[in-house]
Amino acid sequence: MRKPDGKIVLLGDMNVGKTSLLQRYMERRFPDTVSTVGGAFYLKQWRSFNISIWDTAGREQFHGLGSLYCRGAAAIILTYDVNHPQSLFELEDRFLGLTETANNDCLFAIVGNKVDLTSERDTEGGEKEGPASGKVGSCVSTKVPKQVQPEDAVALYKKILKYKMLDEREMPAAEQMCFETSAKTGYNVDLLFETLFDLVVPMIMRQRAEESDQTVDIASCKTPKQTRSGCCA
Numbered sequence: 767m768r769k770p771d772g773k774i775v776l777l778g779d780m781n782v783g784k785t786s787l788l789q790r791y792m793e794r795r796f797p798d799t800v801s802t803v804g805g806a807f808y809l810k811q812w813r814s815f816n817i818s819i820w821d822t823a824g825r826e827q828f829h830g831l832g833s834l835y836c837r838g839a840a841a842i843i844l845t846y847d848v849n850h851p852q853s854l855f856e857l858e859d860r861f862l863g864l865t866e867t868a869n870n871d872c873l874f875a876i877v878g879n880k881v882d883l884t885s886e887r888d889t890e891g892g893e894k895e896g897p898a899s900g901k902v903g904s905c906v907s908t909k910v911p912k913q914v915q916p917e918d919a920v921a922l923y924k925k926i927l928k929y930k931m932l933d934e935r936e937m938p939a940a941e942q943m944c945f946e947t948s949a950k951t952g953y954n955v956d957l958l959f960e961t962l963f964d965l966v967v968p969m970i971m972r973q974r975a976e977e978s979d980q981t982v983d984i985a986s987c988k989t990p991k992q993t994r995s996g997c998c999a
């Protein structure tokens with residue numbers, strides 16, 4: 767297997783839908799999930815590049831592994847549940863510290879998932895559920911007002927840039943990097959991953975260019991003139 771050219775990592779509290787988002791994107795479905803143990807990754811080919819996307823466990827007991835998974839990451843997806851404000855607070859309190867091992871120019875996306883459960887938006891913009899989903903014909907709405915507003919995610923994004931001492935003018939705008947998604951309906955899921963791929967590819971190319979600048983061309987190196995020591999001449 768070829769070594770991945772870039773790495774993206776999903777972080778966030780348990781149950782926010784990290785595994786479901788990744789499966790929705792990679793497998794185009796919304797299967798039943800079990801709480802992740804450790805971590806797992808998918809490889810995605812984007813243009814001529816191989817990008818690994820890592821799913822991590824949100825459960826407290828696996829917390830220590832998070833910074834290992836973030837090592838060398840080009841982008842991190844900080845995921846929360848729009849219906850649980852605590853899951854947004856946890857991103858700052860518990861998960862941001864794990865990202866120290868990521869690349870210096872690592873990108874951050876803030877993703878509020880499960881927006882289909884809220885009453886504020888038509889979130890059927892992604893892939894439609896088939897008749898087997900049991901949704902068709904349902905007349906009872908269980909939707910609730912959204913508990914976390916997009917402005918809260920934007921504020922966190924700006925805070926992260928400050929904390930990382932990244933210049934806001936050189937980073938993608940908060941509006942581009944804060945998403946509301948539904949792994950269930952597919953709403954904004956392709957947009958999330960593909961926005962990140964498009965931003966990560968130029969970073970990979972830049973990194974490669976820097977590496978090749980630093981490579982010493984041995985063939986073109988002239989043998990230094992031998993200097994003779996005065997006493998043995």
Ligand SMILES: Nc1nc2c(ncn2[C@@H]2O[C@H](COP(=O)(O)OP(=O)(O)OP(=O)(O)O)[C@@H](O)[C@H]2O)c(=O)[nH]1
Nearest residue numbers: 780781782783784785786799801802824880949950
């Ligand atoms: N309604 C709705 N349910 C979702 C959505 N995404 C995930 N779920 C459900 O939420 C539960 C948790 O989803 P997971 O994807 O396993 O969550 P996770 O973040 O990977 O959790 P850990 O692996 O424990 O960290 C499952 O029952 C999913 O079916 C969504 O967009 N909408």
Ligand SMILES: [Mg+2]
Nearest residue numbers: 784785801802
């Ligand atoms: Mg999971």
